[in-house]
Amino acid sequence: MSIKLPLFSVLGVIAVTGGYFISKSFSHKTIKDRLSNSLMSVSEDVSKWEDRLSRLKGAQGDSLVDDLREIKNSDPTSQKLKDWCVTNVESPFKDGKLLLNVKSYCTYMVRDKLSRTPRPESDGNWEHAATKLIRPDVVLSNVMKDIKARIHNTSNPTNFDALKSWCKEILDAMYENDSNFKDADSYCTNKD
Known part of the structure; x- marks a missing residue:
């Protein structure tokens, strides 16, 4: 009986610690989770979306992920860009071209x-x-x-x-x- 109490205490500490680290690793799993304060609202004034579209039109093709490059090269509209943003902010958060594109075309700028x-x-x-x-x-x-x-x-x-x-x-x-x-x-x- 005296061995069971310390054993259960140790197991309890391990479970709590493991749960903490698991929850911490999942706390920012998508771009949307990580950039939530910076992302433009889909209902944002159209002028801000038009501004991002102008930036997209001026972007170098090799700086864009494939589907965003397709939007740029085939009759781009602010609605297409907005739809692209809504879809891609649900992607896993990791460094790379997709994250840079979301930051450039789907977020507020300081001036906003x-x-x-x-x-x-x-x-x-x-x-x-x-x-x-x-x-x-x-x-x-x-x-x-x-x-x-x-x-x-x-x-x-x-x-x-x-x-x-x-x-x-x-x-x-x-x-x-x-x-x-x-x-x-x-x-x-x-x-x-």
Whole structure:
């Protein structure tokens, strides 16, 4: 009887631990599960789907999975792209061309989720955009600390090319509601 109690305790711990690892391995089994906050809704404004279609039309054929390349090469429409997205987000989550294609053509971009209008690259008032960045009392992400250092290290302290360049790149990146999005909303948008 005294051996049974420790044996059952050990078996119980093994069962709980095994269940934890099994559930953890299945927690993000599809692209949809993993990118749920970033995926565009099928009911999203048609202009966003048309924007993704324009990107698809400009894509290199070898960067696309076969069925998406077929859509591109045969009378592409935003509805065909949307249908492709709905089908393919159910695929297993793994790195590769399919995942990259879903991220490029089926997700929101940072610019889609901003609370204000993105600041045009041609805007002559990037100094105003960088004022918060340069202030010493502001808590910055690592990316913004790096940009602040690059601004300070230029011979021309009014050269905000590092910030402009970062904004240009991040606005077209996949939306993930992370520090990059928060930085873009703070430093890459026009003031109200």
